[in-house]
Amino acid sequence: MATHDIALSDTGQPLGPLAERGWSLHCSKGTGADAIVSDLGKLADRLGTRVAGRAGALEEVIEPHGADDAHPRSLSARYGLEALPFHTELSHRTRPCRYLLLGCIDPGSPAAATTLLDWRTLGFSSEELDLLEGTPVLVRSGRRSFYSTILAPGGAFLRYDPGCLEAVNQRGRMALALIGDRIATASPQAHHWRQGDILIIDNWRVLHGRSPSDQGSSRRLARILIDV
Numbered sequence: 001m002a003t004h005d006i007a008l009s010d011t012g013q014p015l016g017p018l019a020e021r022g023w024s025l026h027c028s029k030g031t032g033a034d035a036i037v038s039d040l041g042k043l044a045d046r047l048g049t050r051v052a053g054r055a056g057a058l059e060e061v062i063e064p065h066g067a068d069d070a071h072p073r074s075l076s077a078r079y080g081l082e083a084l085p086f087h088t089e090l091s092h093r094t095r096p097c098r099y100l101l102l103g104c105i106d107p108g109s110p111a112a113a114t115t116l117l118d119w120r121t122l123g124f125s126s127e128e129l130d131l132l133e134g135t136p137v138l139v140r141s142g143r144r145s146f147y148s149t150i151l152a153p154g155g156a157f158l159r160y161d162p163g164c165l166e167a168v169n170q171r172g173r174m175a176l177a178l179i180g181d182r183i184a185t186a187s188p189q190a191h192h193w194r195q196g197d198i199l200i201i202d203n204w205r206v207l208h209g210r211s212p213s214d215q216g217s218s219r220r221l222a223r224i225l226i227d228v
């Protein structure tokens, strides 16, 4: 899988690129965790309303977890410190959050990149889009599990997370295999974090993942999730 680095010159751009390509890169002026989290919050509140993540907090600091100490239904529980596969944040909710904001408190050493992939660049034909929009799959979320489709009506968002989506019939298996195959041959972008970097991701359009990490790499990202 070829990966392209995001150019340094992208730093500090306004929100225009978010609409154009589905993500934008900003730079916090502060260096301490409090300043970075505060700048992240200011950007987040320009976009919509904060929603709680899996642990119930409106603002979180995430670190690479080994499989043993991760949330039992999270991707980390399955993949641990290996590369985290591309996914839509909060796929296990009926409507995944619209934006995901990440701010780098510490890139860690060795550092792990965040990878980005616009699902609209995956080249789905109209028949394939029909398959993704018309095939029910099971979204596993404990007692709140439900049936949904990978592609929302009209293509409003793509729900994809190998940790919680499960086929219930042959067409569902085809739909999940189709996405997996396209992702495997795609050319995603990789953002290599520096302290103070803030990434805004349109979660309805751009899938994200993480390159492999290391236990105790000290990588710490602040995360805020936004609904509109």
Ligand SMILES: [Fe+2]
Residues within 6 Å of the ligand: 087, 088, 089, 208
């Ligand atoms: Fe994620």
